[in-house]
Amino acid sequence: MRQLGLLMIFVTLFLFTCLPGSAKAEEERLIRVGFDKSLPPLSYLDKNGEAAGFDIDMIRKIATLHGYQIQFIPLEWEDTVSQLKAGQLDLVVGMKYTSTRDTFFDFSDSYLTMAxxxxxxxxxxxxxxxxxxxxxxxxxxxxxxxxxxxxxxxxxxxxxxxxxxxxxxxxxxxxxxxxxxxxxxxxxxxxxxxxxxxxxxxxxxxxPSDYAFAVREGNYELLNKLNEGLEELHQNGTYELLYSQYLEPYNALAIDWWRKLVYGLLVVMGLVVIVLAGSFLWNKRLQREVRIQTAALADSFAFQRKVLDSVDNGILSFDQTGRITLINHAAKKLLGVENRQAETFVRDCLPQLPVQEALKLGERNILEGELRLGDGTGRIVYYYIATLSNSLGAQVGGILCLQDRTEQKHLQARLIAQEKMRALGELVAGIAHEIRNPLTAIKTFTELLPKKLDDTRFRAELLEHVPEEVARMNRIIEDLLDYSREKPVQQKWEKPLDLVQSVMGLFTKRIESEGIRAVVDISPEWVVFVDRDRIKQVLINLILNAIEAMADSQEKQLTIQAKQDGKKVCLAISDTGSGIAREEYLQMFQPFYTTKSQGIGLGLYISQKIMHEHGGEIEVKSEMGKGTMFLLQFCEGGDC
Known part of the structure; x- marks a missing residue:
C-alpha cells in the first residue's frame, strides 16, 4: 500500500513538471500572422472567410517546412503595422521595405520586387x-x-x-x-x-521596392527560419508555381515604359531599314534584280512544293480551262496520275467534279461534297473547290483539295451497325414474348385437333385464328429483319399510330416487367410520308432511351402522343426519367457522345440524320429530375 502511494505521488509530480513545459512548447511553435485582408491577389479573405493569396500560401508553405502553427489575423493595413509594433503580432506578410520601417522591424530576404x-x-x-x-x-x-x-x-x-x-x-x-x-x-x-x-x-x-516578411525587432530565430524557408521554396520550385498561380494572370494590362521604348526603337529601326532597303533597291541594276527575284521565286516554289508534298491531303490548282497547273504527291497518288502528261485536265481525272460550276460562282463562294472515284476501287473522296485570284483581283483559276474518307466511312458504317445491333439485342426479350403468344394459340389448336376435328365450330375458329397468329409472327419477324438490314430510303404514306404500335409491341414484355405505364394518344386518321423502316428505327432508339432513363424513377410513365400544327404532325415521346443536364444539350446529337457505360453514342446521331433525310426535325426538352420529351416533326398529307 505504501509503495502504491509513493507511485501515485511520483506520477503526479511528473505530470506537473512535464505538462506545462509541453504546453509552453506548443505555444512557442504558434506564430500570429497579420495580413492586409483586402490586397488581392497577394492577401485577402476568400468567399468562405479564409485567408488566401500569394503571401498567405508562401507563409503556409514555410510554416509546414519548419513545423509552425499559424494563427492568421486579417486586419486593415495600418492596423497590421501598429499591432506588430505593439507586439500583438509575430509576423506581417507583404510589407514593403523602407529605411524608416527598418528601424522598427526586422525584414526577411525579399521575395518580390515591384514598383x-x-x-x-x-x-x-x-x-x-x-x-x-x-x-x-x-x-x-x-x-x-x-x-x-x-x-x-x-x-x-x-x-x-x-x-x-x-x-x-x-x-x-x-x-x-x-x-x-x-x-x-x-x-x-x-x-x-x-x-x-x-x-x-x-x-x-x-x-521598384522590395516586399518581404516583417517580424518584431530582435526576433532573429523566426527571421532565420523565414529566410531558410524562402530559399527552400525557390529550390524546390514551389515559389514559381505560386507566382504563376496568383500573379501571372494579372500581367495582361502592364505595359512598362521600357517596353514602350523598345517598341518605339523597333519602329524607328524598321523605318530606317525600309528607307535603306528602298535606296539600295533603287540603285541596283535591273539584271541583278531579276536574278535575285528569280532565285527567291525558285526557293519559294521549292519550299511550297516541299510543304505540299508533305501533307496527307491531295491539293492541286488549275486554270480557267481546268488544266492542272500544280499538284502535290498525295493528289497524284489518289488520282493515279504519277506519270501524267504535260497537259492534264481535272475532267480527265474526275469527270464528275463540278469544276466549271465552281468557277462561275466567283471568289467568295466554294463548293464541297463527296464523290466516289470511278477507278474501280470504290474509294470515297471529300472535295473542296475554291477560286483563285491574282494580285489585281482577276480570277485566274481554282484550287482543289481532296481527302480520302474511305476508311472513315467504313468505320462509321460499322459503328452504326454496331449501335443497331446493340438496340436489337435489347429487343430480343420483347420479340420472344410476342412470338410465344401466337405459338401458344397454335399449340392449343393443334392439341385439340384430334379431339375436335369433327366439331364445325372448332374448325371455323381454327381456320380463323391460326392463320391470323401465323401472320402476326410473320409481321414480328419482318419488323426485326427490316430493322437489322440496310435498304435505300423508300417513302410512302404511313399512319403514325401504326408505326408506334408496331414498335411498342417489341417492348411489351420489358415495359410490363419494369412496371412502366404506357400511354399512346395518336389519331388513327393522320398520315405522314416516310420510310417505315427508318422511322421505326428512330422510334426504337427513343423508346429504348426512355425506358433506360426511368430505371431508377419511382413513377414510370411512357407517353407517346401526337398533335397537328398546320401541315405538320408532331409526335412527342415523353418519359418521367432522370432528365438531361443543360450542358449535355449541345453535344447529345454529336456522334460518339454518350453518358452510358455500354453505349457508343450513335443512337441520337442516327435518329437526327434520319429525320433530316425526311425533311423533318427532332427536338428535345428536358428538366432534371422530371423527365425528357423528344419531339419529332413530320409533314402530314402533303408538302410542309
Missing part, C-alpha cells in the same frame, strides 16, 4: 510622370509607403482609404483623378470590374 503603378482614366492624356500629379486628387491606401512620395509633390491632394480596392472605388466614382498602389491589386480590381478598356495602367514611373 507601384498609377491608374488613370483612358481619356486622361496629361499624366506622363509623377510631376504631372500636381493639382490632381490621388487615391491611396492609409499608411502606404508611397504617401511619402506624394507629400513631396506640391499642389497634390490625397484621398486616404482603408484598403487599395476602396481607393480604386474612389477613382471609379470620380472622387479621385489617379490611383496609386500595388500593380497586381490594381489589375485584379480592373479585371473583376470588367473596366480594363476604360483605364490605363502606368508603371515604371516609381522606383
Amino acid at each position: 507601384d503603378a498609377l491608374v488613370v482614366p483612358a481619356t486622361t492624356r496629361d499624366i506622363t510622370g509623377m510631376n504631372d500629379l500636381r493639382g490632381k486628387v490621388v487615391a491611396v491606401q492609409r499608411d502606404d509607403a508611397g504617401i511619402s512620395q506624394l507629400e513631396s509633390i506640391r499642389g497634390g491632394k490625397m484621398l486616404l482609404a482603408f484598403s487599395q480596392p476602396d481607393a480604386m472605388d474612389m477613382l471609379f466614382l470620380g472622387r479621385a483623378d489617379v490611383f496609386l498602389g500595388n500593380r497586381w491589386t490594381a489589375e485584379y480590381v480592373l479585371q473583376k470590374a470588367n473596366v480594363q478598356q476604360d483605364y490605363r495602367l502606368r508603371t515604371g514611373l516609381i522606383p
